[in-house]
Amino acid sequence: MSISTPPEIPGPATGLRWRAITAEDVDAWLELVRRIAAVDKPGYVQQRADLEHVLAASSDNPARDTLLGLDRSGVARAYGYLVRTEGSDKIHGAGGVDPQWRRRGIGTALLRWQQQRARERLLETGHEKGLLRFMAEEDNASHVALFHAANASVVRYFTEMTRPLDTDIPDTKLPDGLEYVTFNEDISEALRVAHNEVFRDHWGSEERDPERWQHNVEHPHFRADWTFVVMDTAAGEIAGYNIASFDPEGEKLNGYTEGYTELLGVRRSYRGLGLAPAMLGEAMRRYKAAGMERAGLGVDTENPSGALGLYESLGYTPTFREVFFDLHVLP
Template sequence: MIGSGSAECTVNFPSLRWKSAGTDDVGAWAELIARTAAVEKPVWFERRPELEQIMESRKNPPEGNTVLGFGPDGVARAYARITKNPESGKAYGFGCVDPAWQRRGVGSALLEWLEARTRQRFVEDRGPAARLRIHNEQQHEHQAALFARHGYSVVRYFNEMHRPLTGSLPEVGVDQEFELVAMGPELSEAVRLAHNDAFRDHWGSEPKDEESWGFIVNDPQSRPDLSAVVLERATGTVAGYQLATYDPDSAVTRGFSEGYTDLLGVRREFRGRGIASALLADAMRRFAGEGLDVASLDVDSENPTGALALYLKMGYQPVNRSLAWDKSLG
């Protein structure tokens, strides 16, 4: 039994012992994800520092919103978790199954738990009809088959894009009425508000409150020194921003080092002024100065701002694709 609010969800796979993730489980949880990643080779996966952040969530506390399955040998073999903003019309699901325990029905049992817990969260939040969204990489065909069998449909595609940092890099600056400055903690709240404004017209985006924004700017891989903000000189208004992360382990797992643009946004009233191009060019120079091999980012294939065309113009090329799957839960 997994406690969750006023009711309980069960995982229908009795061969594993199930419980919500606790502080003492973080190490076993991280080892499970790492074992799975070693076989499935995802572009990104959660490591212990990210899991420690998850344990601190107030909106999505691990009690009731996570589940870990342990084998008879005491080793963690599967997990699932959901996140949901109280006012949102969707929840997000995450999870994995140890390769040694795949093809036994564990994945189906986890999906059923995710759906049951999602329905409960919508009842607790007095929200609209429940909907669950799960992302996966196109290379993981076994996951796609599982989602399709359980009634999920692809609702969006995303492209991972790379730009080599060898050779000449674009020289793009901002107009005189703007100033490009390094990201710092004093700008965090202003950038959060600018992000919420810039992403109002982006598919699937939801406003970032202080907790969810804190997970971004305090991410263990966050690199403010590789990030930048464009300010309007006359008012000090944040016109655009580029927030970067760097994963030192990616050079080992992927064979190259990369600076990753986690968030790039320009407020509507400042679009068409070359700000995004200037931020990307600045990011490339910062990444190259750090000795990194590649600048990378992800983009919604149907982004309404024309971001895909901009990235191609700046020399980025698609290298991988991921999918968003949705299921209405009634």
Template structure:
């Protein structure tokens, strides 16, 4: 309902398409739609079939309620939208796309309205499921991420009341240069990431990112998306342990997108996550982890080491990356909008 007590109308989706939530039978059509869109828009990364299989198995964000696919009369997927939200989170994240042949006809606006309504409903559902009738319900908020070259997305968000709340830099470091020298303090040990470290590193990540803007704790399912990522490369990932007690002091988790290498023209070792627990900061651990990553990437035949960084990261990460030879090659933005709560 709105502030006057009237029931909010459901967003109208384009009647030229048949709309329903995603199902396992849609994997090929869904992946095909995203690939066709990516071929035109050239994002740095996009979801592929294996990623969508993970999404279909999510328990925290079941696709039956949190996705929508639009099919033309021939059964070809032409548009898609999805939101995700942590049960106790203060925001939902939206994503989606419209087939390039169908863009410019208002479908994107309809999907955006659907995601906003679904976000409002999801906040109300999570509040009801919390069991605490007296708890304050956060105002619904929806977030999107765009790359700087995607002007049509920026225009849609700006025209729909969204504002940029953060900038991120994609940074590359050539691997034809020697990795910097970096040595751990006595008592610390660098090891390769593996299954025995999945849970200790998850806990270390949640601790390390408590003071990072926009970060929320990752539960077992969310962490499963990290360690079971089809592009995950544990052999290129390192963990620093405190020998005295086995505590994970820091970690660097890497991925490699072999398909993107064919499109972009270079092989990239990507640092997906890098973190150091607060009590271990100031001891050069991040520098050791990145230098180790560079050596691992180079030995695996990569051309560049890459990562993304919040331009306002509170730990001074940007300055460290520049010092180690990384340079910014692309920029992305986070867009937020606060929504009216469900009546």
């Protein structure tokens, strides 16, 4: 096995002073994220809760897995971090550079540090193979070019889709013995377990442990009133579920309000009963009743279950695509 060597932190050639991100940096970090978003106009902008979770996750070490680049005045101009699910051979990287500080090699320097740190982490946990994964929006040319320049491989595309709610909403009924139950704390753990079971064979999916799950259901964008399960009343078990969110900044970014299906799943023994279209119809009704103009979701473009075709048949149309890149850091 190769010996782990400490990753090289970007040097003074970048014009920035580098150090780990701390809880006291969250305000400055959030301001940087918003400056980047104002130019790049991504489909989603990280919130304070997301940044705080990066620093609080027990599976990561922010003292070693985060970097913040500060200019001479102490203003945050760039950041990068790594996150990893316990035991996984995949490490996820993210970062950004202030638009005023681009084209100076900062993004490349951050990416090089992330590669070295990812390799170090995998070796520390006994892995002999492993990769670093990134996501970029397909129309963000500079972000995509950065990963291509590093010889990262495109491994998957995800398509974001939306549907207007001022047209007919499908009114598919549930089979007898099944009923909708709105999210509540009493079913939260059963829903987590059901989700992990449903997504066990989905590309790129990793198990959501109680800590990560709690972050999801306590996130400010999570909508408990739009989140529901299909309950098998006789068996007392979850057959399927729709987990929903609302981004209040979405109207500014996209020009419309949207109820968003974060996760949709049907357990194997309940497939073939039409639960997915029924749940999407129910979600649409809840979104519309709350004043939303559209319903949105994202789909793995290559999902073998035919999910993309189902969503298209229900009136969802593509808005943009996300590209996933892999960099093999071991061997």
